Amino acid sequence: xxxxxxxxxxxxxxxxxxxxxxxxxxxxxxxxxxxxxxxxxxxxxxxxxxxxxxxxxxxxxxxxxxxxxxxxxxxxxxxxxxxxxxxxxxxxxxxxxxxxxxxxxxxxxxxxxxxxxxxxxxxxxxxxxxxxxxxxxxxxxxxxxxxxxxxxxxxxxxxxxxxxxxxxxxxxxxxxxxxxxxxxxxxxxxxxxxxxxxxxxxxxxxxxxxxxxxxxxxxxxxxxxxxxxxxxxxxxxxxxxxxxxxxxxxxxxxxxxxxxxxxxxxxxxxxxxxxxxxxxxxxxxxxxxxxxxxxxxxxxxxxxxxxxxxx
Numbered sequence: 096x097x098x099x100x101x102x103x104x105x106x107x108x109x110x111x112x113x114x115x116x117x118x119x120x121x122x123x124x125x126x127x128x129x130x131x132x133x134x135x136x137x138x139x140x141x142x143x144x145x146x147x148x149x150x151x152x153x154x155x156x157x158x159x160x161x162x163x164x165x166x167x168x169x170x171x172x173x174x175x176x177x178x179x180x181x182x183x184x185x186x187x188x189x190x191x192x193x194x195x196x197x198x199x200x201x202x203x204x205x206x207x208x209x210x211x212x213x214x215x216x217x218x219x220x221x222x223x224x225x226x227x228x229x230x231x232x233x234x235x236x237x238x239x240x241x242x243x244x245x246x247x248x249x250x251x252x253x254x255x256x257x258x259x260x261x262x263x264x265x266x267x268x269x270x271x272x273x274x275x276x277x278x279x280x281x282x283x284x285x286x287x288x289x290x291x292x293x294x295x296x297x298x299x300x301x302x303x304x305x306x307x308x309x310x311x312x313x314x315x316x317x318x319x320x321x322x323x324x325x326x327x328x329x330x331x332x333x334x335x336x337x338x339x340x341x342x343x344x345x346x347x348x349x350x351x352x353x354x355x356x357x358x359x360x361x362x363x364x365x366x367x368x369x370x371x372x373x374x375x376x377x378x379x380x381x382x383x384x385x386x387x388x389x390x391x392x393x394x395x396x397x398x399x400x401x402x403x404x405x406x
Contacts, residue, residue, distance in 0.1 A: 108238025180239025208256025
């Protein structure tokens with residue numbers, strides 16, 4: 096069977112990413128090329144109604160156009176542009192969709208929360224490092240939403256998308272994101288997260304004691320977990336230690352002392368609070384990190400569709 100190469104532009108609340116991936120004939124999807132534009136289009140999601148600000152539409156369109164130009168240099172069998180929480184919730188999303196169409200000639204597919212969760216789950220199952228992991232809760236935290244899927248024997252048994260993104264929650268509970276996060280603020284965020292989880296389909300399962308994190312926060316946590324060297328997993332105690340350290344310091348120290356990216360340093364404390372509360376609520380003692388996410392799930396879906404059409 097011939098190889099199939101696909102390209103995906105993923106428009107998230109915090110960043111816009113290009114992933115080129117391919118399958119060489121089997122079921123494995125492997126990365127070929129990756130680029131990211133740190134453009135946050137999701138700041139307006141806490142407004143009433145939620146909107147993508149005009150400056151964000153302009154910056155987001157420019158980023159997508161640049162990534163689309165790079166993608167066009169690859170010999171792709173299929174190409175897709177998708178958007179998640181910020182575009183999904185925006186009252187003026189048609190303006191952004193029209194802007195992308197004008198700039199690239201391509202149609203933007205806005206994923207529902209259920210579609211997003213399903214594709215993230217499909218993506219993680221492409222990760223060869225997790226092939227032996229059977230029972231786990233997958234969490235992908237973005238700026239606008241948190242997608243959770245519980246797996247038993249590598250089969251998804253429960254999934255839900257929550258409006259618990261790091262930008263969304265930080266905007267609701269923190270007046271100044273560059274300041275240390277006080278104990279009362281931490282407790283308010285943790286209580287809000289736990290209240291939403293308790294009313295959901297994602298519930299503690301005595302068989303599932305492991306979490307898998309994907310997304311930008313997961314990438315940073317993996318680097319902070321062991322002397323800034325990427326690690327595959329850490330335990331809840333280590334995750335809480337990172338949470339406490341980053342909450343106790345201000346923006347400049349997060350960047351200088353912990354090497355947290357400037358574009359993420361304002362929301363990283365909130366992100367760690369959300370994920371640690373999720374782990375504690377579900378009774379997950381260990382967390383693994385995976386870079387096989389929504390884009391790999393979509394790549395697998397596109398490759399399967401292409402091969403089926405050729406049969």
